[in-house]
Amino acid sequence: MVKRTSFEGDSCPIARSLEAIGDWWSLLIIREALFGLRRFGEFQGKLGMAKNILATRLRALVDHGILKIAPASDGSAYSEYVLTPKGRGVFTVLVALRQWSEEFDDHPEEIATILVDRDKGRPVRKLELRAEDGRLLSVGETTLKARPAARARRRAG
Amino acid sequence: MVKRTSFEGDSCPIARSLEAIGDWWSLLIIREALFGLRRFGEFQGKLGMAKNILATRLRALVDHGILKIAPASDGSAYSEYVLTPKGRGVFTVLVALRQWSEEFDDHPEEIATILVDRDKGRPVRKLELRAEDGRLLSVGETTLKARPAARARRRAG
DNA sequence: CAATCAGGTTTCATTATGCAACCACTGGAG
């Protein structure tokens, strides 16, 4: 078997995320969906991708519970793809990617848009990682710990 | 040309990020690098990936300025791959992916580790998007605006 | 009910991925 390694059973949450949204198009589709797109044709037109690929991706995203198929909205017999809460949860990931690009891209002048607070029209803050007590944390100030066994399926406590 | 679409010139910062780190292995390599790995063999052993793929990815990451090749560290004639600031900047993206998994994964009990504050050993907070004035923002409370032309290379201040 | 459109599927060529075998250079033992 020379399959494209899957991380489905992997214990690393990052790998698990990548399993679902770790490919080129999926994140862009979700971006557009957050932006309000819903129809197959809208995605296809906006992203300019091949229809077969789009179809495959949409199906995968639905399977992963990131999109769900909703029946109507404009009364036609066609259906639409709408984000589930899980799908909307990807927003933070997209913001992180955006901000990384804004901060480190070699040609930031080519970036066309900025993310702003809708009310004030002002740019949003950078995402920050904080400790429980509010302290700002850098990479080096964090570490990984084994998950506390969760005492699943209780066996002698 | 039936190439694997590139987003190099794309004006969307998310697409631009994906161009650099939007594939399966790159993010995992960066994760390991943040964790302290530096040598080819370490990456290969830890990630269990094919050596040719690893070699390709490392080269791409170096080209993108995410890793750089450093000469020694233990005195041997071999070289090492170390993260640049740009590479360390990916940390936030990885945290976002991790937290997404923690929140929405269908089998969270399979996640083996948690990210903690090194000092206190307590879990970190969730990443939050805030407005300039500190208000917490959800997707719907944000919007995209055209970048203000930047008046680059100072022309009348 | 003919024409057209939305939403796909099929086909086929091109790339990328993955395993395994191979190769060059290091570093150490003798």
Place this chain on the structure above:
DNA sequence: CTCCAGTGGTTGCATAATGAAACCTGATTG
């Protein structure tokens, strides 16, 4: 210096994923 294992790759080949374009089907329009 020589041999040999270990490190850090490259090369070949098989398989899977991508992508463009043609094709098909049911819905909408006229």
